Amino acid sequence: MAANSLTYQYKTAPVHIKLIVLNALIFIFVRLTGFFFNIDLFTITSWFVLPDSFSEFILQPWAFISYAFIHYDFFHILFNMLWLYWFGNFVLNLFDSKRFLTIYLVGAIAGGLLYVLSYNLFPVFEGKNAYLLGASGAVTAIMVFIATYTPNTAFRIFTFTIKLWQIAAFLFVMDLVRLPASGNEGGLLAHIGGGVFGYFYAQQLAKGNDIGAWFTNFMDWISDLFTPRKKKPFKKVHRTQTTQQKTKRSTTSETKTDNQRKVDAILDKISKSGYESLTKAEKDFLFKAGKE
Known part of the structure; x- marks a missing residue:
């Protein structure tokens, strides 16, 4: 009964809670596997973290997303999931789960792309072998997106009133400032890549341009592959519509327009x-x- 209840709660939970649970389960699985079989973190996750070498990541292109579900230690996952929960609530107040997943996953891809390009183009990274892991690029995309789309959303911390854009701007600038001497250049590049994507996505969406529609359609296509097709019931086709049907359709259309x-x-x-x-x-x- 308890297992059924947990399964039901997971299925009905908001998408950001599902992502938090998924990240936590993967973290626990990796840690326990490493402990019981005496295997180091990299050996377990080598096919899921994102390498900087072209010859390596070309063999595992899924790593541009899978790296965002692997975390280094407890505090790494803790702070990422706290930010995801907090900013995720703001996004889901305005948008549906598909839009949220698009921001999150394409944000991870954008962070991974900036990381790979930087390590292969800029001389400062020459000779440095690195691997990218963690959800911070995806989470930063969520944070910057909602701070750009609704910048003046405000809340109180103790006696201070703070707006979303102020938090996002502070954290983004801090990443830029820490980049030269942080020791975590790859992670900060992922933050920046995800943040830049979140900013432009929100800017374009406010203008009516959904630059993430291609990914949403791709997710729908993947979902359809694993969804059994139902036989369509036989429908009677009438040559003409009755006056009552036309009136009903017109009323529904007007209601939708008013709601919009x-x-x-x-x-x-x-x-x-x-x-x-x-x-x-x-x-x-x-x-x-x-x-x-």
């Missing part, structure tokens, strides 16, 4: 004054609209 206008007005309000400025009714309406 209301959603747009609420999103404008969030952009100007932050999510906390919404009334309870507006929050409820936005939540229901996202479900639909």
